Amino acid sequence: MNFPWLSWLVFLPLAGAALLLATPAAADRWHRRWATTVALAEFALSLPLWWQVIPWQPGWQLVEKRAWLPALGAQYYLGVDGISMLLVLLTTLMTVIAIIGAFGAVRERTREFYALLLALEAGMIGTFLSLDLLLFYVFWEAMLIPMYLLIGAWGGQRRVYAAIKFFLYTMAGSVLMLVAILSLYFMQKGLTGVPTFELDAFYAMPLAPASQVWLFLAFALAFAIKVPMFPFHTWLPDAHVEAPTAGSVILAAVLLKMGTYGFLRFAIPLFPTASLQFTPWIVALALIGIVYGALVSMVQPDLKKLVAYSSVSHLGFCMLGLYAMNPQGFAGSLMQMLSHGVSTGALFLLVGVIYERRHTRLISDFGGLWKPLPVYSAIFLVVMLSSVGLPGTNGFVGEFLVLLGAFRANWWWAAIAATGVILSACYMLWMFQRVIFGPVTHEENRDLKDLSLRERLVFAPLLILIFWMGLMPQPFIDRMQPALNRTLELSKQRAAAAAVMHTLPGAPFRLPTGGGR
Amino acid sequence: MIPLSWLLLLSAVLFCIGVVGVLVRRNAIVIFMSIELMLNASNLAFVAFSRHLNSLDGQVFVFFVMTVAAAEVAVGLAIIVNLFRLRETVFVDEINLLKG
């Protein structure tokens, strides 16, 4: 494939952003049009990946490898497989949705706003595609800056606090990861004499269980903050509440997946023994995250905070799926990532719509929206049901597979996680009842105007996706499964190799088979 | 011949007197002089070692130290003069614009 597909994917939005900055500041309508065209072009460019990436072909595809820092042995090494292809598609789709969805939201300094959005997209895609750990780290940090500025400049009242908290929180975690990357690099150099940051090299490098522990903790902390997992989640509600609608959509839809992607791509395969050793802890945090996130979101007065805490709960499922360490768990986790991206992105757009009309996010300010906004309420109903995980919608497939995987790993994991299913119904329905059902309580709500054609156009693809992924998930599963199984196999082999290397008392790799078969 | 340790001892004493001068005195100019003393102490050590190791490098260095000292005095005194013009005082502890 001589066409540098992946590089185009990464640098097209960046180029778009650069050109955007060249335009005069005042012409905000042009900024919007230009940003939309670039985002659409990016989406169009990423669509063929769906057919081009051959799921069962082992190893990376559409690989691009060029020397970047020869002295260090760092390469500009991009590649894609079943997992990252789906996430890239999610990114490009949600960026288009965010840009079109939040057309009216941002009035001032639109040029910088859209440039940052495009730069953010480039950062995200770069992170998903890079297979050189240093390049991954560069993109991982590069993502922070546009998001920080988006929250900081166009946010709500406490935006500065939220932006700084978001930035420092993620930075603190990822700095540790850098240390881990470097130590891996030097171990690799020591072992093979060849200085490289290539992921495959690290995959092949046997690691003694003892050294795996610390490296795993460093990686796990960085990704746990990003997921966010239970104790490290407080930045999320603040960031979401203060972020502008478009920023909030992308933050929820894609940025949170970086954490789980990180676990799936780096933490588990690179340090399988340590992963197994820490499974009880991580699963405990995930379970707490599910139940705690659901409970806390039940009592939130602010709509966006409610959805933010619900993300904590949903991503708790992803982590549970990952650490169930079986095909169903992995597939469920990735499906949950994709469906959470779609449904929570839609939820934030919905909140953005009424925020634009009423400039308030408090649930108590709304009530009986069905009468003035029938179409809006119908869409809200479908998205709410997908977020609650009603069978037939995308939420259910992910949740069901994760619960099944968790059950096979350990039955009471699934029991606790399943209570999250009840709690999610509680807080979502209670919110829905207070916002949509009931009589029109506030006069301002009475004459709100319903969704414009543009807004309906934005929600159409999301609704289609919700039902497509819910009723026909097999195309998605077929594309992700071979890559997931390879990761699982790899982890097993490496764990076995590690166990042999160092006769660790206990922990020969025993896949928790749970029940009978 | 003069033993090296004596010379170094002398230079150490001289240096310490300079330090005490800097610490104790309030008058900027006296502080300046103490600094000169410290510089000369180091010159002495240079010459002592140059003599001891019988190589002239030490002396060349003393030469450079002197030129630097001269430059430093010129600029320093200019500052002190200016300071005096602005603040009518030369006493160091009355000047604390850079308070944290």
Next chain:
Amino acid sequence: MITVLFVAFAAILVVSSLLVILHRNPLTSALFLVLAFCSLAAIYLLLHAEFIGLVQVVVYAGAIMVLFLFVIMYLNLGHDVESGVTLALRRGLGWLLGAVLVAEGALLITGRLAPGPATPQALTAAAAAAPGNTQQVGLLLYSRYLFPFEITSIILLVAMIGAIVIARGLREPAPAEAPAGSAPVTAAAPEEAPGEDA
């Protein structure tokens, strides 16, 4: 014989530098400093560093001290008044630290110095007979140390410019109505060029 001379000059040196820092009147301190420099020059001569000794006298005693004296006179400083409790504390602390430093220096020098010959090598005959110390230093200066030599000249140039600019006094930002070129608030003190090098 030389050691006696050395001890004498060392004594003068120590006493005069002590007086420099002890005396209240800066003028007398300056003069004692001149005395210290001269005794130091003498010691240099004892160490066969004639060039440095003379340059010491010319540069330090001649130029730098003159500058000091000029500035002291210019600012006609009176006696330093050394009072106040904080000052006492500082003086006490200063002396204490000085003493500690001397003790450490002494310990270091006597205890730990490399075992090398306690006394300087006896001058080889050739070295003694070699041409004068100044010539040798000159040769060395223009051969191995040529580059640093040039840099010192630049340093001096920079110092000159610096001194002139600073001494010209802060040209307060002229108040809006005052015409730009008005005379600076304070009379520009003629600044005598710093002591030129040897």
Next chain:
Amino acid sequence: MNGAPLLWLIPALPLAAVLINLLLGDRLGRRGAGWLACGAVGLSFAWSVLSVLRLAALPEAQRAVVESVYTWMRVGDLSVDVSFLLDPLSAVMILVVTGVGFLIHVYSTGYMSHEPDVRRFFLYLNLFMFAMLTLVLADNFLLMFVGWEGVGLCSYLLIGFWYERPAAAAAGKKAFIVNRIGDFGFLLGMFTLFAWTGTLQFQRMFEVAPQLFPAGGIVITVATLLLFLGATGKSAQLPLYVWLPDAMEGPTPVSALIHAATMVTAGVYMVARTHVLFQLAPVSLEVVAWVGAATALFAATIGLAQNDIKRVLAYSTVSQLGYMFMACGVGAFTAGIFHLMTHAFFKALLFLGAGSVIHAMSGEQDMRRMGGLAARLPWTHGAMLMATLAIAGIPPFAGFFSKDEILASAFFSGHPAIWVMGLAGAVLTAFYMFRLYLLTFRGRPRLTHEAEHHLHESPPAMIVPLFVLAVLSVLGGLVGPPLQEGGHPFARWLAPVFASGAHEGGHAAAHEIPVATEWMLIGLSVLVAAAGIAFAFRAYLWSPETATRLRERLSGVHRALLNKYWVDELYEWTVVRPVYHTAQAFWRFWDTKVVDGIVNGVGVTLEGVSAVLRLFQTGFVGTYALLFTLGVVALLLHFLRP
């Protein structure tokens, strides 16, 4: 079954109607929506009848048609596809669901005629039919679960149809959440079964189950109990019945369709469908029997004191469902399904009749302000009378046959206590049903003048379905008369499904019991029903003061019954409030104070430390020189170290 069975057509038709309704939108108009909905369900009913006839044509042994449409999920060893199963059991169910559903759709066109948003109503109704048919025709647990939650969703939407009434919205939310709690059990049960048998497909699982699970083993008991938890959630049994009475907030046809005929029976159908598993776990069967019996009695008592006509019927439904579970619990699955069918007929009729009464009384639901309507609403009165006789269990009517068979099975299967509770329940049922009948149709009219003025008989679109159901309530029972050698026709029809599983053994098949005791039982149940009716007549028609006297004397009991034993309040205090307060505590204290506290704390401590360090910047050159020298001294000390 020649040619493709096309079973998927049955659920697809209502779904198609939903999509057309959505796409055409307002252009459909009010009548168009009605016709579209009824037409779709009618076609679905016709196709069901045709499929059942084609099924009947098959020899008894192979009466099970499986049709797989497409693979839904295949992950690792989990392989689930959207596939439908038609066997005698699901045949009965689809006929009941589509038949009664069709009648209710027709009735709704009349009942909701003046409702502005009728298009949305029919949209939800058709969506419900699709979900229910998927549930009933599902060939594996997962697809059944899709239908299971689908009907839960539709009941949420339909209960909350008049969304402007806060009570309706709250009732809808309550229904969905309580159902979700049930689904929690169902989900976990499903996982246990999958973990052990490796499949979710019914037939494969039932073949593998007997070898895999030792009879009465822990795993199978836990799995079946979890499934039963799901059933109690859906079929409103103790303890998860609280949502059904509140569900009366929805329009009456909804109550008739969902909360009487179809959805609530899903639990019974699920237990019947997985009878093989339940028979492997006798403990679970006991639990099912006892919960059924307890619910039957408990709900019947509450029914006595309710004044809202629909609430009485709601508690009656809970009670009758208790009977069905009781039947399944004692192993007489056939009797349970038979009662399910007959109950669907007469309970739907009762609800539609009540709807017609409410419609006539322009919204009035309190029986104390009704009375003497027989004359004014002759048709409704006639149909309601037949239904009341049926539910009370008077011989020629359907209710008698099915309830009698349940009581007989309970008696002969060695559960005398359950039989007694069943009988007591029967008395109470007869009493409160006739109390309802008398208070509404007989006695002094207590109508308000305004209601009196508007009183009118319902339009034919409502009356015709009433009568069709009335006929079914009467003749429905003849399908399963007692004392038939080799089981009555209905039992023979279901035999392949229930016999194929575990041995029928333990519980005496209907034909071996001595005929004499059989007659004695029949006589006893009729006697009991008659006693109930007589007592009701005495209390409410002949001497009304007995009712008031009774109420004073047992005022404590009466108040308890009126307030539904305060169960709702109990749940509110023991479950809802603690959950809410823990959530508040988590958020206010834990999240903002502790976790955020630590995060901000780090920031604050850093600020503190830097504040301290700032003190060193005194501005005095002396201090800096001092520090400088201290540094040098320390450095030298380092060198002096030995």
